[in-house]
Amino acid sequence: MRTVAILVTEDDAPSTWDVYEAGLACVVFGVDHGDLADPWYEMRLCGLNPAAPRAEHGWTLRPEHGLEGLHGADTIIVPSVPQAVLDGRAALDPLLVKELQDAAANGVRIAALCNGAFVLAEAGLLDGRRATAHWSYTDRLAARYPRVEVDAGVLYVDDSDVLTSAGAAAGLDLCLHLVRQDLGAHVANQLARRLCVPAHRTGGQAQFVTRHVPDTDDDSVAPVLEWAAKHLDRPLTVADLARRAGMSERTFFRRLREATGSTPLRWLLAQRIAHAQSLLEATALPVEQVAQRCGLGTGTNLRRHFTAHVGVTPTEYRRAYAG
Secondary structure, eight states: OOOEEEEEOOSSSOOHHHHHHHHHHIIIISEEEETSSSOOOOOEESSSSSSSOOOOTTTBOSSOOOOOGTTTTTTTEEEOOOOHHHHSSSSSOHHHHHHHHHHHHHHHHEEEEEEGHHHHTTTTTTTSSOOOOOOOTTHHHHHHHHHHHEETSSSSETTTTTTEEOSSSSHHHHHHHHHHHHOHHHHHHHHHHTTTTTTTOOOOOOOOOOOOOOEEEEEEEEHHHHHTTTTTOOOOOOOHHHHHHHHHHHHHHHHHHHHHHHHHHHHOOOOHHHHHHHHHHHHOOOOOHHHHHOOOSSSSEEEEEEEHHHOHHHHHHHHHOOO
């Protein structure tokens, strides 16, 4: 069983956002989704003060473990940073910093949600690495920690054993990404469906996209995207999708960019890769047939794109997640 320790860095009354972001991780890792994968994760809520601090609106965030609960965890998630630390009015507890440094040295996977990136940066875990945080704080992160390569425009960054995400819903995207790594695309997709969120938003998608309210419901690109996701075996082009949406290619490109933060071709490729993952997990189809069904044509083409996006070959992925 994978053990996930969620670290509450606030030893006084946590803010509403602290509770919200810790809650996202708890819903993914702390709720028993054993019908999707059995056994599910074992979750520990850890903090400097395992008491019962209250958030500003009265909610309780009660760590059941002290920092010793981090020991033996496979993954540590840092969902927030105390506001006083974020503002530079206080320093992180040295013991907390040392625990994270020791965990990283022992190969533990560590992920920060939103401004939890400041905690990882203070521990030196982001030095020389690419990382992100909530877009309104990325300038501050870059100025305070110049050795960190801050990317303000993405939802999350997966740098092997250290991961960071933007704020709010992007934290849920990162948690689902971890589930996808551990248990495969099918389980992550089923969990996303249960949580009523997109099954897979790639980390490189923009975290802040200006959205324009359409004049009518007919202006939405959602119906054509839903249709395309069901017909990935076809050689779809931007012209095909624009025609089906009843728009010019230029208008369709702009509308899809506003809706998803992605270009049509990047969106299509992401859907094809996700479909290939599901087929590799749930079927025994040869790689050539998987390539045809997800619209990538040949096994060679599938291997090239799949390896670039997932980090392993289709065969290695199937070996890890099939069944």
